[in-house]
């Protein structure tokens with residue numbers, strides 16, 4: 001159960017938060033009046049997120065959060081600070097490695113949004129840390145559910161990417177990680193609102209900015225879950241471009257790890273060769289022509305050469321190389 005522990009010495013604050021969450025039956029709220037009481041709860045309950053006051057008699061918020069780390073290392077820690085204390089608090093917050101902080105008095109929507117994001121993050125870290133292939137794949141499907149038009153996308157991307165990695169002569173261990181990275185490449189989209197993902201029109205600058213956060217957000221979580229570097233690179237760099245005009249880092253050419261260059265090709269090919277909310281799939285000839293045209297700008301030209309026979313194989317058999325159970329035929 002998604003559990004949040006709020007620690008504050010003031011009863012009125014605890015009551016206000018309790019009222020705020022009355023309607024939310026998807027979140028279980030626990031309360032403690034002191035750091036000590038909070039630690040006792042953490043020893044017996046699985047707490048996903050802890051929100052602590054900064055100024056408390058006895059154990060201060062910073063010390064409490066530092067100790068939370070020892071008792072329950074995966075729990076995400078959020079500090080609440082009166083605005084007046086903010087400048088002195090920031091340093092202390094950094095020392096306690098709080099994930100976020102919220103200023104008092106807080107805005108209800110903002111507080112809940114920050115807590116929700118932390119809950120999603122906790123869940124994702126648990127899934128990624130499971131080292132379980134079935135969990136990775138179901139996570140990929142969770143992302144696809146947010147955008148029904150991408151159904152089967154992650155499996156097809158994995159199929160193309162694994163075939164391409166074979167053709168490029170990569171070793172078996174790396175290829176296995178490329179399969180996982182392909183499934184998980186968009187896991188950061190869990191943090192992007194569905195209203196933006198399903199928007200059939202042109203995105204506003206702000207919305208596009210939000211979408212562009214998904215590689216970083218996803219890769220941070222993957223790093224926290226101690227995923228292999230190959231997987232993290234795919235999540236972080238799958239929107240980089242060969243000419244350096246991609247995001248988030250603007251890497252170019254071979255600065256972009258080969259695994260990310262491979263998945264970028266697989267990702268775009270599947271995107272144009274399947275239906276999307278805003279257009280039908282491209283015909284095969286047109287899809288291949290587009291891929292060729294983008295060699296050298298978007299894609300590594302050497303890898304595009306390796307990819308052509310794989311695309312050809314996909315023409316009549318859309319799940320090339322690696323048939324994954326349940327793959328949607330197109």
Ligand SMILES: [Fe+2]
Pocket residue numbers: 185186214238239
């Ligand atoms: Fe992406």
